[in-house]
Amino acid sequence: MYRFVGQARLEWWANHSTCLEMYDITVTVDAVGTLRATGRHASTLDTTQREGWDFLMEMAPYFSIAFLSEDRGGIVVRVIEAENGTLSLTEAPDWDGSANGTFDLT
Template sequence: MDGFVGRASLEWWANRATCIEKYDIDLIVAIDAVGTWRARGQHANALDATQREGWDFLMEMDPYFSIVFPEEDQSGILVSVVESEDGTLTLTEASEGDGPAPR
């Protein structure tokens, strides 16, 4: 993938068999000359109060999600997610050993 603009999913996995929650996001991914990618986006739909509470809880527990792109192999890439006050999400590919075990 050279880059991506569109909708993807952030999935929070408790373990290899249990996906706790899935969030659709609108995303822009840019990849530099050495293959490092950076992504920024936002929730595709505004979160209601219950969804916001769940999102905040998961972010506080562990801000590592699997990002799944449409029409890809669905294996996901482990990313660290940071949300700014304006709701912008910044995703960074996680280093080996970060976050939970990949699915």
């Protein structure tokens, strides 16, 4: 895949069998070697979705990206969200799937 413009889905997996959330995005991918892409959420996140997104981004900003019109998916990307809502995605092949988090249960 050298260039892709279209719909994709970011999936946040807790483990190999549990996907906690999926977010549809529009994305432009330029891939020569390592995948690099920019995108935006396909639709504005409501309050609940935004809270979930922010929580997952704080836990570990690593998502699996699935291209809806392609037979290719499961690429792990690190996501950075700019203040204007633009998403920058960079392939993260060395990510081991671990995340550190602290929960306040009070």
